[in-house]
Amino acid sequence: MLRISKMTDYAIMVMVELNASKGAVLSAQALAERSNLELPTVSKVLKLLVKYGLVASYRGPSGGYSMTQDARDISVASIIAAIEGPIAMTECSVEEGLCAQEAMCSLRGNWQRISMAVARAMEGVSLAEMAEPPRTAREPLRITTLNA
Numbered sequence: 001m002l003r004i005s006k007m008t009d010y011a012i013m014v015m016v017e018l019n020a021s022k023g024a025v026l027s028a029q030a031l032a033e034r035s036n037l038e039l040p041t042v043s044k045v046l047k048l049l050v051k052y053g054l055v056a057s058y059r060g061p062s063g064g065y066s067m068t069q070d071a072r073d074i075s076v077a078s079i080i081a082a083i084e085g086p087i088a089m090t091e092c093s094v095e096e097g098l099c100a101q102e103a104m105c106s107l108r109g110n111w112q113r114i115s116m117a118v119a120r121a122m123e124g125v126s127l128a129e130m131a132e133p134p135r136t137a138r139e140p141l142r143i144t145t146l147n148a
Helices: 007-019 028-035 041-050 076-084 109-124 127-131
Strands: 056-057 064-067
Touching: 007 028, 007 041, 007 064, 028 041, 028 064, 028 076, 041 056, 041 064, 041 076, 064 127, 076 109, 076 127
Parallel strands: none
Antiparallel strands: 056 064
16 A cells, blocks of 8 residues: 655645745744644654755744745645655665665566656645645546656
């Protein structure tokens, strides 16, 4: 089963709340309250998002966090990469030498193709789309590129 981690899900939730603030600087506490998450979790997520450049951090009494880009320009893939690292179906899809079976296995190239297709699909979904109301089963998210 393919599944993103809870931290990645929380990161998307926090980013949606930042987007809803229309450019305002929000504290970690305010973001925790708006997203119904624990403050330590939100703080950890924000640290990773700042490190990846998706969120800007401001110090001081009126400090907090804001998005660095428009939500239409931030892909789900970039948020996943900020929290989990490169999108890959297997470890060998990203980096050589991580699997004991690598020398005898001929699947790496195919796993790379699959990983690239999944990454492209996630790159085709923006944070702005994620912030929209849920779609019905007849209205799937628009995925722009799936061709290898």
